[in-house]
Amino acid sequence: MRYLTYNAKTFRNIEYMRYLPEEVKQEIEIVSKVIPFKSNNYVVDYLIDWENYENDPIYILTFPNKNMLREDQYERVKRAVDQNLSEDELYEVVNSVRLEMNPHPAQQLTNIPQLNGEKLPGVQHKYRDIVLFFPTQGQSCHAHCTFCFRWPQFTKQLDLQFSMREIDKVIEYIREHEFVHELLFTGGDPMIMSPAVLSGYVDKVIDAKIPNLDTIRFGTKALTYWPFTFLPSYNEEAEEMLNMFRRITDSGMHLSIMAHFNHPVELENEALQEAIANIRETGAQIRTQAPVLNHINNSSQLWANMWTKQVNLGLVPYYMFIERETGPYEYFQVPLAEVYNIYSEAIRLTGSLAKTVTAPVMSAAKGKVQILGVVDNPLDGKKYFILQYARHRDYSKTFKPFLVEYDEKATWVDQLTELVPNSI
Ligand SMILES: *Cc1c(COP(=O)(O)O)cnc(C)c1O
Numbered sequence: 175m176r177y178l179t180y181n182a183k184t185f186r187n188i189e190y191m192r193y194l195p196e197e198v199k200q201e202i203e204i205v206s207k208v209i210p211f212k213s214n215n216y217v218v219d220y221l222i223d224w225e226n227y228e229n230d231p232i233y234i235l236t237f238p239n240k241n242m243l244r245e246d247q248y249e250r251v252k253r254a255v256d257q258n259l260s261e262d263e264l265y266e267v268v269n270s271v272r273l274e275m276n277p278h279p280a281q282q283l284t285n286i287p288q289l290n291g292e293k294l295p296g297v298q299h300k301y302r303d304i305v306l307f308f309p310t311q312g313q314s315c316h317a318h319c320t321f322c323f324r325w326p327q328f329t330k331q332l333d334l335q336f337s338m339r340e341i342d343k344v345i346e347y348i349r350e351h352e353f354v355h356e357l358l359f360t361g362g363d364p365m366i367m368s369p370a371v372l373s374g375y376v377d378k379v380i381d382a383k384i385p386n387l388d389t390i391r392f393g394t395k396a397l398t399y400w401p402f403t404f405l406p407s408y409n410e411e412a413e414e415m416l417n418m419f420r421r422i423t424d425s426g427m428h429l430s431i432m433a434h435f436n437h438p439v440e441l442e443n444e445a446l447q448e449a450i451a452n453i454r455e456t457g458a459q460i461r462t463q464a465p466v467l468n469h470i471n472n473s474s475q476l477w478a479n480m481w482t483k484q485v486n487l488g489l490v491p492y493y494m495f496i497e498r499e500t501g502p503y504e505y506f507q508v509p510l511a512e513v514y515n516i517y518s519e520a521i522r523l524t525g526s527l528a529k530t531v532t533a534p535v536m537s538a539a540k541g542k543v544q545i546l547g548v549v550d551n552p553l554d555g556k557k558y559f560i561l562q563y564a565r566h567r568d569y570s571k572t573f574k575p576f577l578v579e580y581d582e583k584a585t586w587v588d589q590l591t592e593l594v595p596n597s598i
């Protein structure tokens with residue numbers, strides 16, 4: 175299958191778009207000025223049910239729609255488009271809307287480590303054991319998710335260019351921090367890089383034989399947005415990618431693919447299943463993660479089915495995330511209380527091997543905070559959430575449960591009232 179990328183202009187010409195009424199196409203064109211839109215022929219041809227596109231999870235996941243903007247925001251952009259403004263003038267309007275959508279939730283701008291007094295802009299080191307690396311050529315994706323918390327980096331205007339090419343410096347940094355055990359390649363999606371480019375980074379890490387480094391991870395959505403990356407029968411570069419995986423596992427390091435799946439429909443087709451088998455054959459493990467999203471997957475039965483299917487395919491369910499407050503989050507948001515219900519009911523419905531997934535997690539400013547439960551306190555007759563930092567900037571604060579007042583409507587940790595000061 176030949177790889178075709180679609181953007182707001184080209185998708186109009188795709189045959190499948192006959193299902194889309196003209197006004198919807200126009201809507202997409204307007205909203206996509208604000209929310210980055212990119213798709214490809216695999217996502218469009220294989221994952222979306224065009225006859226029922228309005229409710230199709232992958233359609234909603236990749237095609238921006240009018241409800242993702244406030245009405246006044248939509249009108250502002252539409253007016254600017256209708257007026258045929260110059261590109262600069264149009265982008266001024268578009269950018270003013272983007273800036274209203276909390277493009278850089280606090281912590282993205284911090285965590286930049288230094289090596290010998292020099293900042294490493296493509297590296298994040300927030301938690302003790304693990305370093306994140308953002309290679310320059312991996313800062314896009316095969317398709318862009320409408321809910322993505324990293325959406326600003328897909329726009330020229332908001333991109334802060336936190337990426338780099340100098341893997342040697344990353345290697346030296348890891349060597350100097352002996353408690354770092356894991357290196358996570360992230361983006362965007364590192365799997366949009368050709369195996370030749372990606373190997374350029376990875377082989378240096380393997381050859382460096384850093385004594386404290388025992389795991390390499392790739393955060394990716396390539397398995398569901400372009401599984402041909404791992405299918406030699408379709409793609410001549412795939413064998414090279416799989417061979418690179420083998421070099422990692424042969425070196426004695428663990429390789430974990432952190433695969434992003436939002437909906438069970440992504441697990442259904444054969445291309446994906448073959449890709450999974452090929453990856454596992456290299457000795458790599460695949461772990462899965464996804465946020466709970468309104469309009470996409472806010473159902474406990476759906477999560478139970480998804481985790482069960484994943485386990486059957488040899489994947490390990492890992493994280494369930496809570497959607498961050500950026501981009502069109504109001505459209506996708508699910509209250510914490512409901513997320514917890516979805517999680518706890520789903521986990522009760524699964525077999526034991528699918529219970530590896532951790533309680534729902536918010537990636538907040540200080541760390542990853544989990545919702546462990548909801549309790550009724552018989553002493554004061556009130557309800558509480560039990561929270562816990564599974565990861566914290568300050569290592570000593572991890573895995574210590576604490577209580578906050580239950581709030582049916584709250585959608586993020588900063589809206590909660592703590593019982594003991596400074597526990598959040
Ligand atoms: C989630 C995350 C990681 C990886 O965390 P694990 O819990 O080890 O999977 C690393 N760094 C940052 C900044 C993160 O948000």
Ligand code: SF4
Nearest residue numbers: 315318319322362395
């Ligand atoms: S694949 Fe991940 S990084 Fe890429 S757009 Fe989707 S959520 Fe964002």
